[in-house]
Amino acid sequence: MSHQISADFIAERNRAAEAATTEDYQALSRQLGRRGIDAEAITNAVMAFSVAIPTWGVGTGGTRFARFPGPGEPRNIFDKIEDCATIHQLVRATATISPHFPWDKTSDPKALHEAAASRGLGFDAVNSNTFQDQPDQKLSYRFGSLSHVEARVRAQAIAHNLECIELGRKLGSKALTVWIGDGSNFAGQSNLTSAFDRYLDSMREIYGALPEDWRVFIEHKLYEPAFYSTVISDWGTSFAAALELGPKALCLVDLGHHAPNVNIEQIVARLTRFKKLAGFHFNDSKYGDDDLDTGSVEPFRLFLVFNELVDAKQRRAEGFAPAYMIDQSHNVTDPIESLIQSAIELQRAYAQALIVDRQALAAAQGANDALGAHLELKRAFTTDLSPLLATARLRTGGAIAPIETYRASNYRAHKTKERPPVAGTSAGIV
Numbered sequence: 001m002s003h004q005i006s007a008d009f010i011a012e013r014n015r016a017a018e019a020a021t022t023e024d025y026q027a028l029s030r031q032l033g034r035r036g037i038d039a040e041a042i043t044n045a046v047m048a049f050s051v052a053i054p055t056w057g058v059g060t061g062g063t064r065f066a067r068f069p070g071p072g073e074p075r076n077i078f079d080k081i082e083d084c085a086t087i088h089q090l091v092r093a094t095a096t097i098s099p100h101f102p103w104d105k106t107s108d109p110k111a112l113h114e115a116a117a118s119r120g121l122g123f124d125a126v127n128s129n130t131f132q133d134q135p136d137q138k139l140s141y142r143f144g145s146l147s148h149v150e151a152r153v154r155a156q157a158i159a160h161n162l163e164c165i166e167l168g169r170k171l172g173s174k175a176l177t178v179w180i181g182d183g184s185n186f187a188g189q190s191n192l193t194s195a196f197d198r199y200l201d202s203m204r205e206i207y208g209a210l211p212e213d214w215r216v217f218i219e220h221k222l223y224e225p226a227f228y229s230t231v232i233s234d235w236g237t238s239f240a241a242a243l244e245l246g247p248k249a250l251c252l253v254d255l256g257h258h259a260p261n262v263n264i265e266q267i268v269a270r271l272t273r274f275k276k277l278a279g280f281h282f283n284d285s286k287y288g289d290d291d292l293d294t295g296s297v298e299p300f301r302l303f304l305v306f307n308e309l310v311d312a313k314q315r316r317a318e319g320f321a322p323a324y325m326i327d328q329s330h331n332v333t334d335p336i337e338s339l340i341q342s343a344i345e346l347q348r349a350y351a352q353a354l355i356v357d358r359q360a361l362a363a364a365q366g367a368n369d370a371l372g373a374h375l376e377l378k379r380a381f382t383t384d385l386s387p388l389l390a391t392a393r394l395r396t397g398g399a400i401a402p403i404e405t406y407r408a409s410n411y412r413a414h415k416t417k418e419r420p421p422v423a424g425t426s427a428g429i430v
């Protein structure tokens with residue numbers, strides 16, 4: 001019988017912290033009340049927030065130099081589901097998981113669906129992988145996949161995406177995320193126009209196989225593994241592809257996939273305006289696609305992204321239904337702790353965006369009061385909403401202090417005994 005943290009253990013830890021949390025929450029409610037904000041409404045919105053956990057995120061990640069495996073790592077998709085369930089149990093904001101095929105491939109999707117459902121988890125978008133070769137694969141993706149110069153390689157990559165849709169259907173998913181590593185490493189290596197045309201032809205076939213109520217998310221990325229050009233390099237290319245393909249094709253924004261200092265919140269505003277925002281792969285970065293923990297480097301930028309999302313939601317922007325997912329590589333932390341904290345940072349950014357006084361902001365903007373408008377955002381961003389987030393967790397059965405509770409539970413030590421290391425485990429991204 002595999003170890004799980006018991007509800008009693010969480011309740012017992014919560015009892016010790018409940019009085020202080022309630023006191024802090026009441027003080028915060030009074031502070032917000034003076035600003036005309038109903039703390040209860042914000043708490044309810046936070047309680048309803050959910051972000052998908054990437055199955056590859058619960059394994060230890062690495063760089064192209066090395067990977068330092070952690071103890072008790074998940075060995076397969078069922079172990080990953082256990083870890084995802086533990087995260088959700090403590091933080092109550094991660095009710096879905098986003099699988100990656102063929103890493104999570106199973107001959108028995110029903111068993112997978114049941115394993116997740118038994119722990120209260122559902123499936124978000126499924127991710128295809130044509131950026132690596134698999135041991136049993138006939139043709140190599142060394143020089144690309146959906147945009148490869150050879151039709152038979154493209155056909156193999158298309159077939160893999162169709163298989164992902166089939167698996168996703170059985171899991172209850174409603175979207176396919178396609179990120180390709182295709183591109184070139186040398187000027188002249190690839191014809192920039194025909195590579196994109198080939199990609200579009202391939203994507204048309206995948207698009208054609210989407211079930212009626214499915215969507216396909218196109219994920220762009222500036223560089224890596226191709227270092228001179230990538231076929232789907234930026235949101236403009238992604239947008240053009242989504243327009244060509246049709247209404248079921250949308251653009252996914254991975255926060256780490258842009259040139260340094262690009263104004264991501266403005267990209268979000270544009271994609272929303274044209275009904276093409278698919279959703280996010282949340283993470284944070286200092287230099288490139290660092291896949292660091294969400295909100296750990298630039299929490300203000302994260303808040304500004306949510307400011308656009310809340311603005312869109314409140315004015316009921318047409319077609320606005322973004323999917324929230326995390327995409328991180330946990331190289332030096334316990335992935336469960338990182339993912340718990342990332343989910344909290346997302347709730348925080350969301351709640352901060354919810355307490356922006358939008359009338360005052362609009363008035364300042366209309367009066368060309370640049371600093372006044374900025375201060376409206378800063379006032380929301382600098383309000384410490386931690387007691388509200390803790391209260392949301394308490395009310396949904398989670399832990400007031402999830403990371404402390406997780407550590408005290410010795411979950412990882414239990415898993416280290418239960419999960420002896422396997423050679424060549426594919427856990428985590430490198």
Ligand code: PSV
Nearest residue numbers: 127179219254281289327429
């Ligand atoms: C590529 O860098 C990416 O962001 C894509 O979403 C992949 O599916 C994921 O990372 C895992 O490698």
Ligand code: MN
Nearest residue numbers: 219254281327
């Ligand atoms: Mn991503």
